[in-house]
Amino acid sequence: MVVLAACGSGPVAPGYYRVQRGDTLSKIARENRTSVRNITRWNALTNHDAIDVGQVLLVEPPAGTATAPDGTSVGASNATRSEASAEASSRTKLGPGVSLVWPAQGAVIRSFDGKNSKGIDIANSAGTPVVAAAAGSVVYAGNGLRGYGNMLIVKHNDDYLTAYAHNRTLLVKEGQTVQQGQPIAEMGDTDSDRTMLHFEVRYMGRSTDPSRYLPPR
Structure with a gap:
């Protein structure tokens, strides 16, 4: 594995992008100043060539992380430690x-x-x-x-x-x-x-x- 809008229509939340006809991941990544690798990882895509018109993609890094130009996450270890600490506390x-x-x-x-x-x-x-x-x-x-x-x-x-x-x-x-x-x-x-x-x-x-x-x- 974001209604009352039908598939392929309606606004999306900030940080997300709805795929339009003619889009490729390369184009979407370029327009959102990120990398294909990032979008593939953030959306758990198994095939970066298979995206559908109307599909909604996360195009910004999840809260608490940033991305380097090569698409690698920075601060990931801190996020992991924060997650473990938060989950252990309650x-x-x-x-x-x-x-x-x-x-x-x-x-x-x-x-x-x-x-x-x-x-x-x-x-x-x-x-x-x-x-x-x-x-x-x-x-x-x-x-x-x-x-x-x-x-x-x-x-x-x-x-x-x-x-x-x-x-x-x-x-x-x-x-x-x-x-x-x-x-x-x-x-x-x-x-x-x-x-x-x-x-x-x-x-x-x-x-x-x-x-x-x-x-x-």
């Missing part, structure tokens, strides 16, 4: 004053492994409410990210985001403020072979294990 909080609730009821059918699964999958019936795991602002609402279907991304603070994928219906728009526990979507199977919510926690742009932050149930 297993349920996303920084001061931010804690998570479960984003949906259902059975966890897939856990985080950091490679093939960037989050957890929660299965239930179509239309099951999906709620904001914490208060924040919606920075992405759309279906331009391949493999995620109708997806929401909520920013909670400068370091943490949560992502909610495969929804049937999105109930909030980009720029909207949401409260913890507020319904933001309905569970579905868009871009998935079964009805489920794919839920991710991202720290400084990197996916991390949601089970570290979710309360026991």
Whole structure:
């Protein structure tokens, strides 16, 4: 592995770019003053020649990192140490004053492994409410990210985001403020072979294990 805009239309959040007809990664990298290597890494692309019109790409470095002209990350070791320290200090909080609730009821059918699964999958019936795991602002609402279907991304603070994928219906728009526990979507199977919510926690742009932050149930 950022609705009410249809694939290929509508604005995107700052730091993202929606692929247009005729675009190549080289062109996108050049126009955004970065490298193909960076964009490939930031978006976990397996084939940098395969991008689709309407696809949304991250074109700026994740928070807490910078890039050298050759495309290598600087300050990565500091970011890794900061991540380890933050995660060790609290297993349920996303920084001061931010804690998570479960984003949906259902059975966890897939856990985080950091490679093939960037989050957890929660299965239930179509239309099951999906709620904001914490208060924040919606920075992405759309279906331009391949493999995620109708997806929401909520920013909670400068370091943490949560992502909610495969929804049937999105109930909030980009720029909207949401409260913890507020319904933001309905569970579905868009871009998935079964009805489920794919839920991710991202720290400084990197996916991390949601089970570290979710309360026991």
